[in-house]
Amino acid sequence: MVKLAKDFYNRPTLDVAKDLLGKELVHHVGGENLVSRIVEVEAYIGEIDKACHAYNNKVTNRTKVLYAPPGTAYVYLIYGMYYCFNAVTEEEGKAAAVLVRGVEPLEGIEKMVNNRYKKGIEEISKKQMINLSNGPGKLCIAMSITKANNEMDLCGNHLYIKEAEENFSFDIVETTRINIGYAEEAIAFPWRYYIKDNLYVSKK
DNA sequence: ACATCGATCTAC
DNA sequence: TAGATCGATGTG
Numbered sequence: 001m002v003k004l005a006k007d008f009y010n011r012p013t014l015d016v017a018k019d020l021l022g023k024e025l026v027h028h029v030g031g032e033n034l035v036s037r038i039v040e041v042e043a044y045i046g047e048i049d050k051a052c053h054a055y056n057n058k059v060t061n062r063t064k065v066l067y068a069p070p071g072t073a074y075v076y077l078i079y080g081m082y083y084c085f086n087a088v089t090e091e092e093g094k095a096a097a098v099l100v101r102g103v104e105p106l107e108g109i110e111k112m113v114n115n116r117y118k119k120g121i122e123e124i125s126k127k128q129m130i131n132l133s134n135g136p137g138k139l140c141i142a143m144s145i146t147k148a149n150n151e152m153d154l155c156g157n158h159l160y161i162k163e164a165e166e167n168f169s170f171d172i173v174e175t176t177r178i179n180i181g182y183a184e185e186a187i188a189f190p191w192r193y194y195i196k197d198n199l200y201v202s203k204k
Numbered sequence: 205a206c207a208t209c210g211a212t213c214t215a216c
Numbered sequence: 217t218a219g220a221t222c223g224a225t226g227t228g
Binding site for chain 1 (some may be wrong): 209210211212213
C-alpha cells in the first residue's frame with residue numbers, strides 16, 4: 001500500500017487534480033476500510049478563480065483550511081444538506097484544492113450501500129448501485145465523510161488517498177466545471193477532469 | 205439581527 | 217424541474 005505523501009499535494013493544483021484520477025480514497029471508520037477509486041475531480045485555485053471559496057485571498061472561518069498545508073482535507077456543507085470533500089493542494093498559505101466529484105466503490109461496499117440507502121446490497125437496483133457515489137454529496141454519504149473530517153491530515157491513518165493496487169490505463173476527459181454559473185470568466189476554465197466512460201462520473 | 209445564497213440531490 | 221434545508225457569509 002503506497003499512501004500519497006505531502007509532496008504529492010504540494011504541486012500545481014491542475015497536476016494534482018489529474019493525477020488523483022485512478023487513485024484510491026480510503027476512510028477507516030467503524031473498524032473497517034471504505035475504499036473507492038477516484039474517477040472525477042475539479043480544481044479550485046484561490047488566486048485566479050472566482051469559483052473558489054477563497055477567491056481574492058478571502059479568509060473566513062470556512063475558507064481558512066484552504067490555506068493549510070498540502071494534503072489537508074477540506075469538507076464543507078453545501079445547500080444546507082450535503083457535504084463535499086476536497087484535498088488541499090500547493091504550499092501552505094496558498095488557497096487551492098481539488099474537489100472529488102465521483103468515486104467507484106471498491107471495498108466496504110456493503111457498508112457504503114447501507115450508508116446511502118439503509119438497505120442490503122441485494123436489495124438495490126443496478127441504477128441505485130451507480131447512484132451510490134456518482135456525485136460529490138453522494139460519495140460523502142457513502143464514505144461517511146462529514147464535517148468531522150474537515151481539516152484532517154490526509155497523510156494520516158484515518159482518511160487518506162493511496163496509489164491504485166493494480167495499474168490500469170484510462171483516458172482523461174478535460175472539461176468545464178459544474179454549477180459555478182456565478183463565476184464569470186472562470187466558468188470557462190477547463191478544470192474538471194474525469195475518467196472517460198467510467199460509470200461513476202456524475203454527469204457527461 | 206436579518207436576508208441571501210449555494211462546488212447538490214431527490215422526488216414529483 | 218421545483219423544492220428541501222441550514223450554515224456561512226455579508227450587510228446594516
